[in-house]
Amino acid sequence: MAALPRESVAPDAPHILVVDDDARLRELLRRYLAGEGFRVTIAADAAEARERLAGIAFDLIVLDVMMPGETGLALTESLRRTHDIPIVLLTARGAPEDRIAGFEHGADDYLAKPFEPRELLLRIRTILRRAAAAPAATEGPVVLGEAVFDPERGTLTRGAETIRLTGGEAALLAALARRAGEILTREDIAAALGQADAGERAIDVQVTRLRRKIEPDPREPVFLQTVRGRGYVLKPR
Known part of the structure; x- marks a missing residue:
């Protein structure tokens, strides 16, 4: 995992923020990711990460969950109110319920x-590739009641308001929009998102988060409906 010389990293290469209280792992990831052509900045905790985020526009965050003070989960939830930057969580807890919490x-x-x-490198590249690629066009914007999703730009608007979507939410909605009216299994969705090992419950959680953005009442969805025993279907109207 020898790093490339620092000057070999292109100035326009994706910039990754690595946040972990383990100094050894921070340095290992910094050297490894720099050696793979990324610009890398490191932070030891959530407070230092916030300082870095205030001055730099990162392309992705690699974030440890179990840190002293503000945890990675708390920081992720806080950032989601203002940022759509992709976040990959790292944790010593690998149970399904921990993944779902993430x-x-x-x-x-x-x-x-x-x-x-x-493996981390492959996941980072998958997420960045997904974020950079415009979703395949449908016949045009997808109308979801008062909201409109532009699948080419990955943007969701309601009147003059732009509704913030994370990269994952935009990718999920684009995948559903490309096959609007068709039932997608959870396996179909996981494959479209590059999350083949996510598990059914994790897909359900991501659908629930998206419903909060597009449904008038997420408890009674009219656009993103569940088809019992089969999966989900997007019904623009």
């Missing part, structure tokens, strides 16, 4: 420790 708080992906740096 998605509930707004994470884009979740990786249990210990992990191979190569």
Whole structure:
């Protein structure tokens, strides 16, 4: 995992913020990701991460869950109020309920420790590729009541208001919009999001978060409906 010389990293390369209270792991990830061509900034805790975020526009955050003070989950939830930057959570807890908690708080992906740096690299590249690629066009904007989703730009608006979508939420809505009116299984959705190992419950959590953005009453969805025993279907109207 030898790092490339610092000057070999392109000035326009994606910039990643690594936040972890483990100094050894921080440095390992900094060297490894820099060696793979990324610009990398590190922070030891949530407070230091906030300082970095105040002055730099990052392309992705790699964030430890279990940190002293403000946890990674709390920081993720807080950032989701103002940022749509992709977040990959790292944690020593790999149980399904821990992964679900990560998605509930707004994470884009979740990786249990210990992990191979190569696996983290693949997940980072998948998320950045998804964020950079415009979703395949449908026949035009998708109307969801008073809201309109532009699948080419990945934007959701309601009148003059732009509704903030995370990268994962935009990708999920785009995947559903591309096959509007068709039932997508949870496996279909996981594959479209590059989350083949996410698990059914994790997909349900992401659907629930999206419903909060597009439904008048998320408890009684009219646009993003559940088809019992099969999956989900998007019904523009």
